[in-house]
Amino acid sequence: MLMAYSWMLPQQAWAEGINQANTAWVLTSTALVLFMTIPGLSLFYGGLVRSKNVLSVLMQCFAITCLVSLLWLVGVYSFVFTDGGSWQQFLGGGSKIFLPDMNTQNVIGDIPETVFFMFQMTFAIITPALIVGAFAERMKFSAMLWFSGLWLIVVYMPICHWIWGNGWLAAMGAKDFAGGIVIHVNAGVASLVAALVLGRRKGFPTVAMPPHNMTMVVTGAGMLWFGWFGFNGGSALKADGSAGMAIAVTHIAAAAGALTWMTIEWLRFSKPSVLGIVTGMVAGLGTITPASGFVGPIGGLVIGIVAGAVCFYATQFVKRRLKIDDSLDVFPVHGVGGCVGSILTGVFAAESFGGLGLNGVTIAEQVGVQALAVLVTAAWSALFSYVLLKLIDAFIGLRVSEDEEQQGLDIVLHEETGYHNL
Helix, strand or coil: CHHHHHHHCCHHHHCCCCCHHHHHHHHHHHHHHHHHHHHHHHHHHHHHCCHHHHHHHHHHHHHHHHHHHHHHHHHHHHHHHCCCHHHCCCCCCCCCCCCCCCCCCCEECCEEHHHHHHHHHHHHHHHHHHHHHHHCCCECHHHHHHHHHHHHHHHHHHHHHHHHCCCHHHHHCCCCCCCHHHHHHHHHHHHHHHHHHHCCCCCCCCCCCCCCCHHHHHHHHHHHHHHHHHHHHHHHCCCCHHHHHHHHHHHHHHHHHHHHHHHHHHHHHCCCCHHHHHHHHHHHHHHHHHHCCCCCHHHHHHHHHHHHHHHHHHHHHHHHHCCCCCCCCHHHHHHHHHHHHHHHHHHHCCHHHCCCCCCCCCHHHHHHHHHHHHHHHHHHHHHHHHHHHHHHHHHCCCECCHHHHHHCHHHHHHCCCCCCCC
16 A cells, blocks of 8 residues: 555655665654653753752753763764774774764664664764762752763763673673663763762752642653653664563563552552552663563563562662652662663573573673673763763762752753742
């Protein structure tokens, strides 16, 4: 039926080697993943902070989207996904800086390279945006821009190449279908370091700092769940059964994580909270991400349940026992969830647990590779996040003053307010 209308389509759509179904699915997934950051993550984080800081969070996510997009064009894409020659194990090459030879005929697999370029860009965008939740309500806007841009180059770029650019971790057999290591472990560890380097917000932990707009939080959470289908399903780069399975296990894990977190909270505090169920959902999504293309429904269910429980107790431990002010719980949800999901990928990818197989290695061997990838990523992210934060602090300062923090970042940094009646 489509061929009957082929005269209406641009000629390049029929270029040899381009699969239209796969292209359409990755195009859709690209939009879904961008939707996760703006507006999904923006609203989720914006609702969680106090009303005097809501615009600052929205602004940070929006500005990161713009900044990372241009850095991706300038050279980050090239150094992640091209052949680095003698440096290939550690970093790609510069042949795609500013995309000099990009055209409508270039393909990656059987989709246009422009589509692959854009899809991977949306992953690069959301990773530093996740870190915003750790330093919300107290970092200077200028410091945030410098940190996000430099972090993308120094931390995200090499780690992404090691795993997705056929670097040394990929050669060892590390499995990370959609970013459990590259994104969640990476951003989660950086968030913990940022929270420690910046220090606590004024009043934490004795002053209550509840979310100012739970309606906004739930709206953003729903957008994240919706967009995550492109995040995980799109990473198959095909419109086939692997994409369908990735979406299925993603949904199962999200639901299991949400209900597990809700149940634990209900038993412990006598009432289930809206904040708890949506946070459990995010934990389930982040934890299933590395495994989503390798496991079956049972794996998705178990990983979701484990995510809800482990991330709940990790959040309680970081906030209540350690009293670390990771403002919006990025490390205990994304960092811990990414670690757990990446390790469990080595277990539930096995055919004996309904997975797609381990390519001739044992569960113990795959778990060992997964653990190494997690440890290396965590170490690299922690070290260079710390160095970047200290350098930025030395040159321009990281934090606003106590008086500015008390007044709120919306007025102090942007001369605007989210709500004119407040």
